[in-house]
Amino acid sequence: MLEVKIKKRMPGFELQVSFSCLDGGITVLTGPSGAGKTTLIRIMAGLTKADEGCIVHNGTVWFDSVSRVNLLPRQRKIGYVFQEHTLFPHLTIAGNINLISNDRAETDRLLGLFKIRHIAARRPYQVSGGERQRAAFAQALARKPEALFLDEPFSALDITTRGRLQEELLKLKTTLSIPIVHVTHDPDEAGLLADCTVEINREFAASAPVFSAAGFTRRRCWPRINVSDQLTTPNFI
Amino acid sequence: MDFTPLILSAKLALVSTVLLLLIALPTAYLLVYRNFRGKFFLESLVGLPLVVPPTVLGFYLLIIMGPRGFLGQGWTALTGWPLAFTFAGLVGASLVQGFPFAVQPIKAAFEKLDPRLLEMAGVLGLTPLQAFFKIIIPNTVNGIVAAAILAFAHTMGEFGIILMVGGSIPGKTKVASIAIYEYVENLQYHEAAVMSLIMVGVSYAVLLVVNYLNGGQAKALSPV
Known part of the structure; x- marks a missing residue:
């Protein structure tokens, strides 16, 4: 399990988020452009540093602002797929x-x-x-990663190819027992892939975790977080 | 006509270029990819040989390479040979003088490299050393080759610093540029002309290769 609870000052607002990603499930980070989705996944991968908080993967601390732990991206044993320029x-x-x-x-x-x-x-x-x-x-x-991070990997593709790769990702998920974090601004893609949705909404200068399956416990949010009522179709067992 | 000075110049340029690349690659890496105390001073130091007159550089080098200088004494203790007025001394002087010519193109190539490639290397688990050899160098070959060619060409044409550190010992330290100067002094204009023409030809060929590596023939901007 990957647990994330971080704060990051962004131009004009502050990103605050707290959620967990279970092994074998796809956690979708969604929200409008400029809300901080990519910043969040980059923070999780160690490419950007959060101001406060902690990131813990199966008991291993990747980042902790209090004890000043900040593992390098290569020390986090992750797989990461970028939007473009991926090879x-x-x-x-x-x-x-x-x-x-x-x-x-x-x-x-x-x-x-x-x-x-x-x-x-x-x-x-x-x-x-x-x-x-x-x-x-x-x-x-x-690299046989212990967590897979996908930063809008399908957004530059045509609809047909995108659909095919989305199906393949759903199949792949069943063979991997690691947390998969997927960033998308496309609500349809979020609905199709998500076992758990973290909706980041810049309007409220906060983030709202929305957990779609019964297996997830809704974590107590930080004071300024707005929890949306919108739930995606439960497809995580 | 004696072509020994030309051969000596080429030999000096070849040895210096190889050594310069070995020093310039890690220096450029430090300047582009690392933050450290005194980086600003190192950056300025790299460019210093471009602005200090070669005779001034040569004078200081002569002092430290001489029998009483720390470099000269160290070299003699290590090899049993003196450093000033020898080929090894010329190589040392060429390294100092050619340093900025080797570092700048490599630094420019590193700066131009898409930083996302290094982020990818990081998230894929490559160590900085693996990223340097397997990602950075293969993607900046043009800049490295340009640096090698410029360093080679510049060393071929060095004059002031060589004269100060090496003098003009035939077969040992008398390189082409010094030979040309001496031909003129002795009114041997024909020999000076032949050797000069060869130097111009070599220099032009070098620039052609550099420009080719930098993207071939420049396209004219379309008129507005």
């Missing part, structure tokens, strides 16, 4: 995965899993957007 341009698709896995057999397994064996020898700029994101997922999993 190293000087390496082939297989080279990108192998750089992280350091194991040809594992690389081949991932190429097969994500159906990208046919483009293994191509460079990132020689493949389509959808194929590139599949390869980015394979690369993120090559």
Whole structure:
């Protein structure tokens, strides 16, 4: 389980959020542009530093402002898929995965899993957007991560490809028993993928965790947090 | 005509370029990717050989490389040879003089590199050393090659600092630029012209390669 409780001053408002992500479930961070979704996931990955709070993964403290712990991104053992520019341009698709896995057999397994064996020898700029994101997922999993962070990974894709990859992500979830955090500004995507939704609303200068399944306990929020009544379809068992 | 000075210049430039790259790569990395106390001073120090007259640099180097200087004494203790007025001394002087020419293009290439690539390297678990060799260097090859070529070309053309530290010992420290100066002094204009022409040719070829690596022929801006 990944527990997050942080504060971060942003231009014009303060981001405050407190939620947990369970293993094997997709936690969707959603909200309008500029609300701080990407900042939040970057804070969780260690790419940006929060002002206050703590992030704990299965008992390991990743960040704690009181005891001044702040693990580097590489020490957090995560997989991270960015929106764009997700692969190293000087390496082939297989080279990108192998750089992280350091194991040809594992690389081949991932190429097969994500159906990208046919483009293994191509460079990132020689493949389509959808194929590139599949390869980015394979690369993120090559490290055998203990949490998977996805920062709008499908937003640059066309509707058909996006739909296909969303379905594959739902299938992938069942095989991974790690917390998956997914950022999106698309309410439909949030509804489809979310086991738990964290809605970040800049209007209220606060965040509102909305837990969609019975298995989750609604955590006590910080004073300025507005809890929305909106619930997404429960699809987490 | 004696081509030894040209060969000596090329040998000096080659050795200096290799050593300069080895020093310039970590220096550029520190300047671009690390914050530390005194960074501002290091940055200014890197550019110092560009503004200090070569004779001034050469004078100080001669003092510290001489038999009573700490560098000269250290070198002699280590190898048994003197440093001033030898090829090794010339290499040392070239490293000082050529340093900014090697660091600046590499630094510019590092600064131009998409920072997201390094963020990716971090979240994918690569250590800074792995990121340096497997991500940064392969994606900044053009800048590194440009630095190598500029360092090589600059060393080929050094004059003041070489004259101060190396003198003009035929076959040992008499490089092409000094040979040309001596030809002119002795009114041997033909020899000076031939060697000068070769130097101009080499320099132009070097610039062609640098410009090619920087993106080929510049496209004219479209008229408004």
